[in-house]
Amino acid sequence: MKSDRVLRVIAKLMIPFVLVFALYVQLHGDFGPGGGFQAGVILAAGLIFYGLIFGLETTRRIAPDWLVETMVAAGVLIYAGVGVVSMLLGGNFLDYSVLARDPVAGQHLGILLVELGVGVTVSGVMVTIFYMFAGRAGREPGED
Template sequence: MKSYLVLRVIAKMLIPFMLLFALYVQFHGDFGPGGGFQAGVIAAAAVIFYSLIYGLPKARKVVPGWLVETMLAAGVLIYAGVGIAGIFLDGNFLDYFVLSADSVAGQHRGIFWVEVGVATTVSGVMLKIFYMFAGRGRQESE
């Protein structure tokens, strides 16, 4: 892809907007369509797009395999942590109302962190699947 200068320039301009849109979808998910799953897929698509334009080895330098695997675990831990926090605060698992003195603020806080956990896990899973399929038959070290 080194000879495709136009694609490389367009990708450099487009990828930051893709990531910004992923953040918009993440933060807008509380009030309208969107949320963690969609934001995670959009963020992963930006990295996959980078990989298609610049090559898999460069993408693995930007988002290495250990980071992808950490994202998988961290997202699940964030999601479960919100649920366990509800139990420790004398509520039920994923009971958002006990996360703050104001039940509406607690519900907003709980949904926000659950969506962050979902976005982190979904992005990590999408990248892990892409790395596994794109790296088949290659001898690369991460």
């Protein structure tokens, strides 16, 4: 699909908006619809779209394997880390009220961080699965 000019131009036009929309959904999830999960999927969809049009190797240069696989674990760590920090600050596990001086602000901050963790893990996992599948497609059938 690399040679199709229409696809390339459309992809180049659309992907920035997809990525910005993912960020918007991620950071605006507490005001509008959406949240970490949706944002992660949209971000991953943008990357996968890029991978479909411009090839797997180009995408791997932007988001290398180590980065994507670190994201898989980092999201869970962010999430659980927020819980541990709230415990260290004297609250219960995942009790965000202690994260800031004002309980409401603490809740807000906690939700934002936790959603970030979800988003990071989800996008990491989705892109990883795509890499794994697409990586197998590149080789000869006899190799399997």
